[in-house]
Structure formats: structure tokens, C-alpha cells
Amino acid sequence: xxEGAEVGDRRHHMSSEEFRRHGRxxxxxIADYWECVETLPVLAQVEPGAVRAKLPQEPPVEGRPxxxxxxxxxxxxxxxxxxxxxxxFFAFFPANVSGxxxxxxxxxxxxxxxxxxxxxSPSCTELESHVMDWMTRMLGLPDDxxxxxxxxxxxxxxxxxxxxxxxLAARERATGFACSLQGLRAPLRAYASxxxxxxxxxxxxxAGIGRSGLCxxxxxxMLRMNPDLLAAAIARxxxxxxxxxxxxxxxxxxxxxxxxxxxxxxELCRSEGLWLHVDAAMAGTAALCPxxxxxxxxxxxADSYCVNPHKWMLxxxxxxxxxxxxxxxxLSALSVLPEYLRNQASESxxxxxxxxxxxxxxxRFRALKLWFVIHHYGIRGLQCQVRKHIAxxxxxxxxxxxxxxxxxxxPTTLNLVCFRHRGGDAVNRRLLDELNGSGKxxxxxxxxxxRLTLRLCVGQPRTEQHHVRAAWELICSMAP
Amino acid sequence: xxEGAEVGDRRHHMSSEEFRRHGRxxxxxIADYWECVETLPVLAQVEPGAVRAKLPQEPPVEGRPxxxxxxxxxxxxxxxxxxxxxxxFFAFFPANVSGxxxxxxxxxxxxxxxxxxxxxSPSCTELESHVMDWMTRMLGLPDDxxxxxxxxxxxxxxxxxxxxxxxLAARERATGFACSLQGLRAPLRAYASxxxxxxxxxxxxxAGIGRSGLCxxxxxxMLRMNPDLLAAAIARxxxxxxxxxxxxxxxxxxxxxxxxxxxxxxELCRSEGLWLHVDAAMAGTAALCPxxxxxxxxxxxADSYCVNPHKWMLxxxxxxxxxxxxxxxxLSALSVLPEYLRNQASESxxxxxxxxxxxxxxxRFRALKLWFVIHHYGIRGLQCQVRKHIAxxxxxxxxxxxxxxxxxxxPTTLNLVCFRHRGGDAVNRRLLDELNGSGKxxxxxxxxxxRLTLRLCVGQPRTEQHHVRAAWELICSMAP
Numbered sequence: 001x002x003e004g005a006e007v008g009d010r011r012h013h014m015s016s017e018e019f020r021r022h023g024r025x026x027x028x029x030i031a032d033y034w035e036c037v038e039t040l041p042v043l044a045q046v047e048p049g050a051v052r053a054k055l056p057q058e059p060p061v062e063g064r065p066x067x068x069x070x071x072x073x074x075x076x077x078x079x080x081x082x083x084x085x086x087x088x089f090f091a092f093f094p095a096n097v098s099g100x101x102x103x104x105x106x107x108x109x110x111x112x113x114x115x116x117x118x119x120x121s122p123s124c125t126e127l128e129s130h131v132m133d134w135m136t137r138m139l140g141l142p143d144d145x146x147x148x149x150x151x152x153x154x155x156x157x158x159x160x161x162x163x164x165x166x167x168l169a170a171r172e173r174a175t176g177f178a179c180s181l182q183g184l185r186a187p188l189r190a191y192a193s194x195x196x197x198x199x200x201x202x203x204x205x206x207a208g209i210g211r212s213g214l215c216x217x218x219x220x221x222m223l224r225m226n227p228d229l230l231a232a233a234i235a236r237x238x239x240x241x242x243x244x245x246x247x248x249x250x251x252x253x254x255x256x257x258x259x260x261x262x263x264x265x266x267e268l269c270r271s272e273g274l275w276l277h278v279d280a281a282m283a284g285t286a287a288l289c290p291x292x293x294x295x296x297x298x299x300x301x302a303d304s305y306c307v308n309p310h311k312w313m314l315x316x317x318x319x320x321x322x323x324x325x326x327x328x329x330x331l332s333a334l335s336v337l338p339e340y341l342r343n344q345a346s347e348s349x350x351x352x353x354x355x356x357x358x359x360x361x362x363x364r365f366r367a368l369k370l371w372f373v374i375h376h377y378g379i380r381g382l383q384c385q386v387r388k389h390i391a392x393x394x395x396x397x398x399x400x401x402x403x404x405x406x407x408x409x410x411p412t413t414l415n416l417v418c419f420r421h422r423g424g425d426a427v428n429r430r431l432l433d434e435l436n437g438s439g440k441x442x443x444x445x446x447x448x449x450x451r452l453t454l455r456l457c458v459g460q461p462r463t464e465q466h467h468v469r470a471a472w473e474l475i476c477s478m479a480p
Numbered sequence: 481x482x483e484g485a486e487v488g489d490r491r492h493h494m495s496s497e498e499f500r501r502h503g504r505x506x507x508x509x510i511a512d513y514w515e516c517v518e519t520l521p522v523l524a525q526v527e528p529g530a531v532r533a534k535l536p537q538e539p540p541v542e543g544r545p546x547x548x549x550x551x552x553x554x555x556x557x558x559x560x561x562x563x564x565x566x567x568x569f570f571a572f573f574p575a576n577v578s579g580x581x582x583x584x585x586x587x588x589x590x591x592x593x594x595x596x597x598x599x600x601s602p603s604c605t606e607l608e609s610h611v612m613d614w615m616t617r618m619l620g621l622p623d624d625x626x627x628x629x630x631x632x633x634x635x636x637x638x639x640x641x642x643x644x645x646x647x648l649a650a651r652e653r654a655t656g657f658a659c660s661l662q663g664l665r666a667p668l669r670a671y672a673s674x675x676x677x678x679x680x681x682x683x684x685x686x687a688g689i690g691r692s693g694l695c696x697x698x699x700x701x702m703l704r705m706n707p708d709l710l711a712a713a714i715a716r717x718x719x720x721x722x723x724x725x726x727x728x729x730x731x732x733x734x735x736x737x738x739x740x741x742x743x744x745x746x747e748l749c750r751s752e753g754l755w756l757h758v759d760a761a762m763a764g765t766a767a768l769c770p771x772x773x774x775x776x777x778x779x780x781x782a783d784s785y786c787v788n789p790h791k792w793m794l795x796x797x798x799x800x801x802x803x804x805x806x807x808x809x810x811l812s813a814l815s816v817l818p819e820y821l822r823n824q825a826s827e828s829x830x831x832x833x834x835x836x837x838x839x840x841x842x843x844r845f846r847a848l849k850l851w852f853v854i855h856h857y858g859i860r861g862l863q864c865q866v867r868k869h870i871a872x873x874x875x876x877x878x879x880x881x882x883x884x885x886x887x888x889x890x891p892t893t894l895n896l897v898c899f900r901h902r903g904g905d906a907v908n909r910r911l912l913d914e915l916n917g918s919g920k921x922x923x924x925x926x927x928x929x930x931r932l933t934l935r936l937c938v939g940q941p942r943t944e945q946h947h948v949r950a951a952w953e954l955i956c957s958m959a960p
Contacts, residue, residue, distance in 0.1 A: 158841060
């Protein structure tokens with residue numbers, strides 16, 4: 001037996017052989033999981049604390065065998081999971097994943113490279129710029145969003161962070177590039193519709209604007225922001241000495257997939273000198289298809305834009321694609337340059353350092369998984385997904401439309417159906433609880449026209465017509 | 481041949497069989513990469529634009545074969561990588577990874593679960609609370625940081641985000657829980673030493689405090705914050721009508737691993753009513769060992785604390801462990817509650833919803849990789865790493881100390897050696913460029929006492945004594 005410090009240390013690591021073996025084990029475990037996930041209760045059927053109660057109280061002093069971990073995974077972790085990859089998952093929004101994406105994530109983990117600066121891993125930065133430029137072509141986004149222009153794209157962890165970055169860039173521009181240095185001095189005003197994502201409110205809180213500094217603009221009956229009311233709000237605020245600076249328009253609200261009139265809002269923003277951010281987190285993916293390209297209407301007025309391949313484009317969370325038409329305000333808002341990060345490449349101005357495009361400093365090689373997905377599916381394969389999900393949602397909407405006890409609460413233009421039983425809130429609440437409690441499907445809810453509304457969102461790669469049909473039959477069978 | 485929409489869609493997906501096969505391929509690729517990474521140039525030897533120039537200009541219309549991706553990976557991506565997992569990587573800080581961590585990340589990707597709420601995947605939340613509680617025991621952190629107390633821990637993507645969250649919580653508490661609603665109104669003042677991480681400045685910019693709202697407190701000759709100067713700065717600011725609210729103390733600065741006197745700073749913060757955040761991003765890991773537990777001295781005064789297992793604890797980026805002693809200000813600063821996220825478990829108050837503990841809404845199942853690491857290594861295995869790296873750094877420091885042409889620029893207390901050639905800045909600059917240009921090692925630099933200083937940080941699992949010895953011999957051979 002060998003001795004000494006080096007051997008003592010080596011002993012603790014997983015050997016190359018063990019890594020290969022356990023790696024295959026996990027790959028197979030995932031493949032098996034995907035094959036059987038539809039047989040598991042979609043929504044975890046556990047009480048608070050149940051998972052923790054079954055885990056070892058104390059951290060192990062000595063390392064434990066891998067097989068023990070796998071047993072705990074099966075016995076403790078899996079029963080406490082809500083299965084986002086189940087074909088019967090229809091709640092919230094999809095967070096769909098795919099083989100190529102998972103393998104891209106695995107590769108990024110194995111490389112363990114840090115992309116904070118171009119110099120700390122040129123491939124990490126350049127592949128990211130490259131696939132982000134690809135995204136502009138795939139989705140038909142404005143040329144200004146390309147890295148070769150005044151703007152460019154960057155992968156953020158989420159649309160929440162994208163919205164925050166957009167708001168910070170807007171704040172910087174509105175204050176003559178002074179706010180990041182001097183701090184916030186004037187009462188700035190931001191605008192979004194009453195249907196906008198909660199992350200706009202969260203961003204306002206973080207940026208020091210305050211939740212009450214965000215004006216919630218009313219919508220039309222189709223739940224789209226009313227641009228006349230936006231104009232009136234801006235005028236009123238200016239009269240009161242407040243300073244409007246930022247508007248978030250939503251292309252596909254979380255609640256009902258309503259699409260704000262971006263062109264009208266954009267023209268107003270342009271004439272008022274306000275920053276326009278367009279949040280197309282889920283719905284933006286549909287612009288892969290020419291027939292849904294209309295979702296981009298007015299984007300030439302957008303100062304920033306985001307869409308999440310980690311929602312509906314088969315790419316693991318986290319992968320939000322965030323674009324700006326002009327990178328200067330963003331960089332001014334977020335740049336730092338400590339001595340220990342100085343390097344020739346950065347100072348030459350010839351490279352992008354993505355640490356200045358985001359909140360954190362460090363960054364994973366997230367472009368790999370997006371690259372793997374685009375390479376594997378091609379534009380055609382991704383379009384096919386979008387079309388299929390929309391077709392299934394429309395089919396479901398047809399059944400709702402034809403049922404006497406149910407009604408549609410919003411038009412089904414993409415992959416989300418908002419509907420309710422005509423029996424009122426209590427009936428719908430009970431129906432939702434029973435459906436989700438059955439473990440057979442998972443739906444979520446919203447409130448539309450002050451009434452509790454069920455949401456069925458189709459976005460899983462494994463969801464087929466028979467799953468949607470079974471969901472509808474279950475709903476009908478559980479309805480009073 | 482089958483026909484129809486379902487088949488058309490299925491065709492594009494990677495089959496279960498293909499996923500298993502390509503999964504093995506990537507696992508083996510990673511194992512091979514780790515085995516040979518020390519033979520590759522550590523710092524990428526490519527010019528700006530070189531990687532992009534070799535990638536296909538247009539995104540593929542039809543999906544492409546996986547083998548083509550693997551070929552591009554080898555031919556285009558790898559030559560543009562800086563190899564953070566090389567045993568010859570001594571720059572910045574380690575971002576070390578390990579077999580169990582990579583497999584935990586893989587599993588999280590395959591499950592594709594969203595942990596924004598307890599209800600959206602109870603295991604994701606509960607395993608996170610559990611391993612974060614483990615971390616408090618492993619590192620000897622205060623009881624207040626446990627989930628069962630008034631505080632608790634959460635995994636953030638980075639120490640930058642942890643610092644921002646700490647500052648937002650502090651801002652909230654300092655404004656009587658009003659800032660997140662009403663916005664920032666008073667000129668708040670934050671404090672950190674001149675040696676603190678750039679993320680403190682970035683957080684001040686984001687939070688609307690402004691970079692100039694952050695007071696950089698001078699240090700003693702050992703580069704530790706001087707608490708008397710901190711007290712004087714606070715008194716001066718109060719006199720000028722500014723409102724001190726936040727102090728960031730650093731346990732292990734990025735530049736030189738200096739440790740601020742947390743106890744003295746903490747007592748001052750307590751008497752002045754200021755929030756104390758302790759940033760122990762890399763060095764905090766050393767507290768795994770009883771002999772380095774002194775790094776925690778004074779932590780009972782900390783309102784928040786962070787340490788990064790993704791630096792020196794063999795866990796893939798991103799994994800920053802962020803703890804608060806009282807969760808109320810954090811939740812007040814970051815909570816949102818749109819209708820579509822309401823659920824019984826949240827409303828019962830019996831569960832943690834981590835979306836309110838962080839900037840983004842969505843979150844991956846990051847606890848898995850940390851769990852895998854702790855389970856595999858045990859406390860003993862992790863201690864062994866820390867001790868080995870520190871021993872190697874001290875050995876290197878001894879060689880520097882004994883060399884007539886070189887000098888140490890700061891004491892080597894942990895795994896970082898700050899040193900320089902006695903020939904002055906130009907000599908050190910040239911030496912650094914030649915070392916890194918050789919591809920044989922990668923070191924970074926800082927400025928200490930106004931002089932360019934080389935940094936050699938030991939933190940790779942594959943770094944053995946002979947690597948450190950070879951680095952020193954290379955340095956000596958290239959020195960004038």
C-alpha cells in the first residue's frame with residue numbers, strides 16, 4: 001500500500017474508472033426516468049418536511065458509497081419531486097429539456113470553465129456571441145441585436161435577471177450615465193401592464209425605484225396593455241414631477257399569453273424617450289415559425305428583448321437570451337474593473353467581457369447546451385415542436401369550447417388554454433385541487449376578469465395527443 | 481413507415497438509445513479530458529475572433545449529426561478554452577470540479593425540475609435546506625444560519641449575487657422595511673475595505689446606492705480593514721447627513737487572501753446598527769478544518785455570510801452558499817406574490833419558497849451537486865483537499881522566500897502566494913506574460929503596495945507537488 005500526502009488525497013477522489021461507471025449509471029438513470037416519468041404522480045404528494053425527515057441528520061464524516069446516494073435518490077428525492085418533464089405537466093409554463101441540452105450541460109460541467117472575461121475562456125464568450133447571433137436569425141430579430149452591431153446578446157439565468165438588467169440600463173441612460181456612480185436621486189417611474197410578470201415589480205424593488213414606482217397600466221378586454229392609458233399615465237406622472245424612464249411590454253403574459261401592442265407602445269416610448277424592454281420569455285420561441293413571426297411586430301423599437309429557450313425551446317434551465325440594441329448603457333450600469341481582472345484582450349477593446357452584461361461576475365459555459373440543441377434539432381426540428389404544441393392546445397381549446405359546462409377565458413393563440421367551469425370560483429378551486437391531487441395531471445391557475453381560471457399549457461416534448469385527451473377526460477370526469 | 485404529426489415530431493428527438501450512447505460518449509470525453517488536461521496550454525492561445533471564424537456562419541435548417549458536434553468541440557472549442565481544471569491553473573481562484581459534482585449537475589439537468597416554490601418541487605427545496613444546514617455544521621457557522629432558526633441558507637449563483645442580496649436586505653432593514661415598496665429616498669452609505677471584491681461596488685451600483693455611495697476603508701499593512709478608520713468614516717458620514725447601513729467584511733480577499741477583523745468590525749456594526757455581511761467566498765472553505773476555524777471568529781455578529789463551494793470545495797460553478805441570521809429583511813426586499821404562484825403550501829407558512837431569497841424567480845436543483853460532493857468525500861475528504869492545497873502553497877512560498885531575486889508580497893496563510901521579482905513592475909509584467917504565453921502555467925496578478933504582484937493560487941484536485949515545483953522552476957528559468 002502506498003503512503004504519503006498525495007496518496008492520502010487521491011484516495012478521496014472518484015477515479016477515472018469510477019467516474020465513467022457512475023456516469024453511465026446516471027445517464028441510464030435519466031433515460032429510464034424519462035421513459036417512466038409519465039407513470040409518476042406529476043405533482044409531488046408529500047407533506048412539508050417529509051423529504052428532510054428521511055435524510056441523514058448529520059453530514060457524513062467519511063465519504064459514503066455512490067450506490068447509497070442512488071438509493072436515497074430513488075427512495076427520498078424522487079417521491080418529493082414535481083415532475084416538470086412529465087407529459088402530463090401542464091402547469092405554469094414548460095421548462096422542457098432534451099437529450100442534446102442535458103449533454104451540453106454535462107459537458108459544461110465537466111469543462112468547469114469560467115466565462116467572466118473573454119480571456120478566461122475565449123471559446124465560452126465567442127460560442128455564446130455566435131449562438132446568440134444565430135438566435136437573431138432563427139427568430140427574425142432586429143440586426144441591432146447582433147454582436148457586430150452597437151448591441152448584442154448574452155445568456156442570462158432567467159427573464160427576471162434580463163428584466164433587471166434592462167431596467168438598470170434604462171436607469172443609467174435616463175440619468176445621463178450617472179446613476180451607477182452617484183446613486184438614485186430622482187423619483188423614476190416604470191410602466192408595465194397589470195398582466196406583466198412579477199419580475200418587473202421585483203426589478204423595480206431591487207433597483208431602488210420601488211414597487212410603487214412601477215405603474216401598472218390597465219389592459220383591453222384581451223388583456224393587452226392599453227397604449228392610450230400608458231400615454232395618459234406618462235403625462236400624469238410628468239406633471240407630478242416624476243420621471244418616466246422604462247416600459248416593459250410583454251409578448252405572451254404568464255397569466256394568459258396576451259401580447260401587448262409592441263409597435264404602438266414602441267412609438268410612444270420613442271417619442272417620449274423611454275426605454276422599451278420586451279419580455280417574450282415563453283411566446284418568443286414561436287417566432288421560429290414564419291406564421292408566428294407577427295409576434296415580433298414593432299421590435300425595431302425595442303431597446304432590449306428577452307426570450308427563454310429554457311421554457312419552450314428544449315434547453316435546460318438556465319438559458320434566457322437577452323438582447324440589447326445598444327450595449328453602452330448596460331455596460332455603464334454594470335462594469336467593474338478591479339486590478340486582478342485587467343488583461344490585454346479586454347483593454348484592446350476587441351473582445352466582449354460578459355461579466356459586464358450581467359449581475360454576477362462568474363458564468364458557466366451555458367452556450368454549449370444551446371448550441372447542442374440548435375445543432376441537433378435544426379430550425380426545422382424546433383419549429384416542429386412549436387407547431388405541435390400549439391396544435392394540441394388548440395385542439396384542447398376546441399373541446400372546451402364545445403362543452404356546455406366549461407368556457408374559454410381567453411383566446412388560445414399559442415400553447416396555453418385558459419378556461420373554467422361555469423360553476424364559479426369554488427367549483428374551479430375544488431376541481432383544480434382534485435386534478436392535481438390525483439397525480440395524473442398538473443395544471444395551475446390564474447385570475448381573469450376577477451374569476452378563478454384554470455391554465456393548461458402544452459410544452460413537453462413527450463406530450464402527445466393522447467395525454468391532452470386524457471387530461472380533458474379527467475377534467476370532465478371530476479367536474480360536478 | 482409511420483406517418484402523421486406525432487411521428488414527424490418524434491423523429492427530431494434524440495431517442496432513448498441515442499441519449500444513452502451519446503451520454504456515455506460525453507462522460508468518456510470528460511474522463512479523457514481530465515486525464516489529459518495537463519498536457520494542454522492552460523491559457524487559450526487564440527486571437528480574438530478565431531473561434532467564431534471557424535463556426536458555421538448560419539444556424540442549421542435541418543438537424544445535424546452528433547458526431548459533427550463532437551468534431552467541432554475538439555477542433556474549434558477546445559483550442560479556445562482556458563483550462564480551469566488543469567493542475568497547472570494557478571490564476572485568480574480555483575473553480576474546481578469533481579466527479580460527484582459533475583454527476584449531480586447532470587442529474588439536475590435530466591430531472592429538469594424548477595425549485596422556485598416549495599410546491600413546484602418539494603425535494604428541491606428541502607434537500608437544499610438540508611445540505612445548507614449541513615454546511616453550517618461542517619464549517620462551524622452560527623446556529624442562526626440554520627433553517628430552523630430565524631435565518632437560513634440558500635444557494636446563490638455567485639458571491640456577487642449573495643452580496644447584492646445582503647445589501648438589499650440591509651437596505652430594507654435600514655429603511656424600516658419601506659425601500660422595496662417606496663424606493664430609495666435617503667443617501668445611504670455602504671462600507672468595505674479597499675481590498676474588497678468588486679462585487680460590493682457592483683451591488684452598490686445596482687441597488688441605487690451608487691458606486692460613490694460605497695466608502696472604501698483603508699487597510700493595515702497586512703491589507704486587513706482598519707476598524708478605527710471604519711468607525712471614523714461612519715462618524716464623518718453621519719455628521720454629513722448620510723445614512724450608514726451596510727458593511728462588507730472580507731474573509732480572504734481576492735487580491736491577497738487578507739482576513740478583515742470581523743469581530744471588531746462586528747462589534748462596531750452592532751453598536752452602530754449596521755448590517756454586517758461577511759464575504760468568505762474562497763477562504764471560508766478552510767473552516768472545514770479545526771485548525772482554520774479561526775476564520776469564523778466574530779461571525780456571531782454577521783447578519784449574512786457567504787462561502788463558495790464552487791471555488792474550493794470541488795463543486796461545479798454555480799454554487800454559492802448564502803446565509804442570513806434573520807430572513808425577514810431579505811424576504812421583505814425580494815418577495816413577490818402574483819396570483820399564478822399562489823398555493824396552499826406557501827400560504828400555510830410551513831414551507832420555504834426560495835424564489836424570495838434570490839434575484840431570479842426560477843432555480844435549478846443545485847443542491848444535488850453539493851449533496852453528491854459532501855456524500856462522496858465526507859468531511860474528512862474535503863478537509864484533506866484543503867490541507868493539501870495549503871501545504872503546497874506554503875511550500876512554494878518557502879521557495880520564494882529563499883530565492884534572492886524574489887520576495888513575498890503578503891503572508892501565505894492559506895492557498896495563495898503573492899510574490900514578485902525584485903526587478904520591478906516591468907520585469908514582473910514581462911515575466912507574467914511569458915509564463916502565461918508558454919501555455920505551461922497560468923498565473924494572474926494584482927497590485928500590492930502599488931507594485932505589480934504575481935499570484936499563485938493552489939486549488940485544483942489534480943495539482944500535485946510536482947506541478948507546483950515545475951511552476952517554480954519555470955518562473956526561475958524565465959526570470960531575468
